[in-house]
Amino acid sequence: MDLSEISENTKMGREYALLGNYETSQVYYQGVLQQIQKLLMSLRSDAAKKQKWQRARQQIAQEYELVKQYSNTLNAFKTSDNVERPISSGISRQPVAPRRDDPSRDPDVWPPPTPVERRPSPQYRGGARKEPSHRQEHKPSSHRNPPSRSAAQGKPGPSYGNVDRRGGDRDRDRGRGGGDRGKSGKSDKEKRSPSNEGDEKKFDPTGYDKDLVENLERDIVQRNPNVHWGDIAGLGEAKRLLEEAVVLPLIMPEFFKGIRRPWKGVLMVGPPGTGKTLLAKAVATECGTTFFNVSSSTLTSKWRGESEKLVRLLFEMARFYAPSTIFVDEIDSICSKRGTANEHEASRRVKSELLIQMDGVAGATGVEDPTQQVMVLAATNFPWDIDEALRRRLEKRIFIPLPSTEGREQLLQINLREVALADDVVMSSIAEQLEGYSGADITNVCRDASMMAMRRRIQGLRPDEIRNIPKDELDLPTNMADFQEAITKVSKSVGQEDLQKYEKWMEEFGSV
Amino acid sequence: YVHKPSALLRTFDMGLQSDSILNEMLQNSETMVSILSARNLRLQAGYTFWRRSPSALVTYILRLNEDPITVDLLPLLTQSIKEKSISGHTLSMGACYDLLPTLRHLLDSQFEDYIKVALDMVRTIIQTWWKEFKAFNSKVSTERVASDFLRSQSVQGIYIVLVTLTDKIDELSRRPGNLGNKAQVIQSLLSQL
Structure with missing residues (x-):
């Protein structure tokens, strides 16, 4: 056993520790400890010597322990990020908080989509979110088990393969002038049947309704876009406004009542590439509402009249899944000015339906509970093309400027x-x-x-x-x-x- | 150490040598332990200050005035300046101004690591408040305008200290290796200011 080597290594370890290179020092100390261990094994007979070395080993181990502790504390500095920040006033600074390594973040904000049943995931962050009771009622009635259900209601058991929800039966019956349209049919329709407009189909009833609903459900953003407020530079004003419109009503519903009801619509205007879509993604990530990402392709159909129904279905679904955010990117393509010469009649009706849904008699204003609200978030590069009635409904119109x-x-x-x-x-x-x-x-x-x-x-x-x-x-x-x-x-x-x-x-x- | 032919003598010598090594190790060990525990204690205290705010840590470092601890914590502070616009956990300009004498002192240190850490800090300070220094410099001769009053008072102070550092940086930039390169970068940055 080379004793001088042990002494040399110890010296090196100490020197590095004193110079502040703790990682290297730890390596040397580990080496020394191992060497002494070996030495002790070879010194089987000599008890006195062995004792001495054992003491040495203890000392070195103590030094090693101290160095390790020091280095750990130093590392703690780097990882510590525990300055509490207020939610709203600090949005522009919040960035640090929601970084990926932040332990306080719920990793399950948006779990991956479940293939069988699509429903907004229950693990929302917004604590104020209540499960609406009618949802429970509806849960079992996914699109796949209908006949038993309608039979149980004592209806004239229409076993049209795929009819899915109770209200759905009624609507369809009504649409065809079918006999039994009870008073309950109406009340059903008002709130309970969120996603069944589609089955008033003139075409192949089998599977069609499902398609429509599923089309829209596909647009519910469930996978986490993973964009945080902190990933967006500047735009503090826009972030503040979006939080105010989306998050705060969930946190303090009692404040957002009456005249202080949350904003129904926010329009983001700005030159291309300034972060409008990114802001929407951040809303989807951070706000914990059901997020519908709608584009004109979602809302158009080759069938006459179906587009309007899709719009309506979209809003009904949004209300069912409330609180939700409907994001319409490039809204000028869906809702440009009405009454121009080259406007097609069908698109005119889509626009009207959109306007009615946003602020009609039974529109979003009807909902008093601010946690149940549906917010429309729209983005455009051509604000001057937007219909004026829609402009009114998008109450907040904010400019997303070029970065400062x-x-x-x-x-x-x-x-x-x-x-x-x-x-x-x-x-x-x-x-x-x-x-x-x-x-x-x-x-x-x-x-x-x-x-x-x-x-x-x-x-x-x-x-x-x-x-x-x-x-x-x-x-x-x-x-x-x-x-x-x-x-x-x-x-x-x-x-x-x-x-x-x-x-x-x-x-x-x-x-x- | 001269090689002795006699086996007996050699083992005897080995025994002596091993004893002396052992004694030396044990002796130094006590010093080491006391130094390390003292450092540990200080670092723990520093951690408490850091959790409060980076500025509190700077005050603590200045009061402590111990190079090893300062050097260990400087990279951290450098990082916290760098992230000034992203995070809220940042170091203010005034705190940097207070640190400058310490940095100056570290630049004179004999240990290369210490100098490097200090150079990093100086460079980050220049880079972070580049705009302010530039603005300050361009208006040095003309009369004061309104924006001058909005500016942090530290700008002038830091600027002047940086200028006085130039000589030292020049000297360091002639050194070979990594250290020289770091100093050269700062040199070119200073010349652009």
């Missing part, structure tokens, strides 16, 4: 979170040069810049040579020159006169 200098800097930071940066990168300087760039443009610049190093490396190589480049050689840090080059290559995508148009519109119709 601070916003751009944050955007850079968010985009470059996972990119190794060289020491000479000055974010504020880059941010200043990106004046007039939209969020998407900035992301483009970052992507381009972060690939520069790779491009330089693979220049002029053959594919098999490229394949053989070790990973760490490709992963070089991005430096300032890369950014400069990327900025010259990527130009901004939003023109000045466009911005003026938005400004003018906001001046006239904005409601912030």
Whole structure:
């Protein structure tokens, strides 16, 4: 056994510990402890010596323990993030809280979709959410077990294969002028039958209703888009407003009553690439409401009249699954101005139905309980094309502007979170040069810049040579020159006169 | 250590040597343990301050004025400046201003690691408040305007200290290796200011 080695290692361990390199020091200490252990094994006979060494080992072990403890405390500094932040005033700063590693986040906010029965998952975060009692009633009546149910109600047992819900039978009966339309049929319809409009079908009743409902249920965002408030730079005002419209009514329903009822509709207006859709994704992730992501393809059909029914079905489903958020991206495609010459009659009716559903006699206003509300979130690049009646219904019309200098800097930071940066990168300087760039443009610049190093490396190589480049050689840090080059290559995508148009519109119709 | 031919002598010598090594180890061990436990204690205290706020930690570091602890915690503070716009858990400019004398002192240190940590911090300070320094610099000669009053008072202080650091940085940038590179980056940043 080489004693001098033990002594040498101990010295090294101590030196590293004193210099602040605790990880390395720990390795040395571990080595020393093992060596002493070995030595003790070989010193079977010599009791006195053995005792001495045992003492030495204890001492070293104590040192090791201390170093380990120190290093652990140091690590605790890095991971600790326990500054409580208020929900609303701190939205713009909230970012840290909901990071992926945050233990307080419920990982099950949106569990993966269940293949058999689609229903919003019960694990919402919003505590105020109540299970509506009628839901229990309806739960067993998924689309697959209808005959027994209608029979149990003593109805003229229509065994039309797939008729799914009680109200559904009635509606269909009524639609055909069928005999038994009791008073209960009406009350049923009012609240209980959320998703059965579809079965007033003139075409193949088997399977059609199911299709419609399932079409819409497919648009309920159940998988977690995984966009958090913190992933969106700037836009503090927009975030605050969306929280106010979506989250707060769930938290403090008693406040949002009467004149203070929550906003029914929010319209996000802004040039392309400024984060409107991203905001909607964050709403879906963070707010814990049922999120319907609707596009014009969801709401159009080749069958005459079916589009309107889809709109209605959508809102009924939303009310059933309340609280819910209906997000309509590019709403100008669904609800442009009525009464223009080239407007098709069918789309006119879709628009009317949308307007009625949003604010009709039996529309969303009818619901008094703010936790039961349905909020329409719309986004558009062409606010001037939107129908004026819809404009009224979207009570909050907010402008999502191009990012400010601070916003751009944050955007850079968010985009470059996972990119190794060289020491000479000055974010504020880059941010200043990106004046007039939209969020998407900035992301483009970052992507381009972060690939520069790779491009330089693979220049002029053959594919098999490229394949053989070790990973760490490709992963070089991005430096300032890369950014400069990327900025010259990527130009901004939003023109000045466009911005003026938005400004003018906001001046006239904005409601912030 | 001269190799002795006699086996008996050698074992005797080995015994002596092993005893001396052992004694030395045990002796040093006590010092080590006391140093380490003291550090541990201080770090624990620092952790309490850190949980309160980064600025509290800076105050603590300054009061403690012990290089090892400072160096261990500086990377953390550097990180917390870097994330200024994302997280709420940040270090203010004033706190950095207070730290500058310590950094200056660390730059004179004989340990390369200490210098590196200090250089990182200086660089991050420059990068983070780049805009402010630039604005300050461009208006140094002209008369004061309204925005000057809105600016943190630390800008001027930090700026001046950074300028006085230039000489030291120049000196460090001539050093070889990683350290020199880090200093060179700061040098070029300072020249752009």
